[in-house]
Amino acid sequence: MKVSGVTIIRNAIKLDYPIVEAIKSILPICDEFVVAVGNSDDATGELITGIQSEKIRVVRTIWDESKRQGGAVLADETNKALDAVSVDTDWCFYIQADECVHEQYLPAIKAAMQQHLDNSAVEGLVLKYIHFYGSYDYVADSRSWYRTEVRIVRNDKRIRSHGDAQGFRIDDRYLQVKPVDAYMYHYGWVKHPKFQLDKAREVSKYWHDDTWIKENFGNGDEYDYSKVDSVTKFTGSHPEVMHERIRAKNWELRLETGRKNFTPWRRFLFMLEKVTGWRPFEYKRYKVI
16 A cells, blocks of 8 residues: 655745644655645745655645635645656545644554555545644634545545645545544644734635735734634643644633633534534535445
8 A cells, every 4th residue: 555645835934834744744654745835935845855754755836826716726736736646656645734643643544544445435534623723722612613624535636626625526526435533633723823814814815805805804913813713722632743843832822711602503503512412514525435
C-alpha cells in the first residue's frame, strides 16, 4: 500500500499557518508528500523545503485571483496537488494548512486504509473533527461547526476537490466512504486576535468582494472572539508536533463557556445533540456505505 500526503499552501508565514506541523503530523504514514506551493508574498517555499524529509515534493503553482466566489480557487489548487501524486499511489491523504492529526490516531488511520484497500466501492475515508477556537484552550462545540470530513481518497483521477476544498466528488455525486474512529484537529480559528483579523480579511478574498470584507471586518484592530455561539474548555492533549508552537503562542484569552448565544430553536437542537448525540438536518458531503 502506498500513501501520498497532499496539501496546498500560500503565504504561510504572512498568515501564520501551522503548515509545517500539519505536514509533519501525517508524514510518518505517508510514502510521499506533495505540497502545492502557490505564488506567495513571503518565504513559504523555503519554509516547506526546509522540512528535512526526502518524502516531500514541492509543486509550484499560480493561484487564479479572479476566482473570488465560493472559495473555488482552493479546490483548483487541491486538484493540482492530487494530479501530481505518483501513479502507483493507492490513497491520497489530504490535510489543510491549519489541521493536524494527533499521533495517537495514526495507527487507526493506517489500519483503515489497509482494511479497505481492496474494496473499490470505498472511495474515501472520513475523519472526525475537533475545532479549536480563540486559543489552544477552547473548543467550539455547537452545530455551526462540521463534525466530519472526507480527508482520505483513492488515487482516482475522477475524484475532484469540490466547492472550497472541503469535500470531494466524482462528477456531481458524493463519494462512497467509510468512517474512521480518529480525529483531525482544526486550528484555523486559533491566532492572536490581531492576527486573526488580518487573516480573516485576507482569506475572505477567496469568498467575497472587497465591499463585503469592509462591511464585515471594518477598520478594527482585533478579531472579536466573543461572537461565538458556544465553546467548552479543552481537556485533552495536543499533537506532539504542535507543542512548541503552543508554548510560544498561547496568549491569554478568557471565553465564557457557560454562555450560549442561541436562538430558542438552536438551543433546542444543541441540547438534543448533547443528550442523544444526534444532529438533525446535518449536512454531509459524502455517503457512508
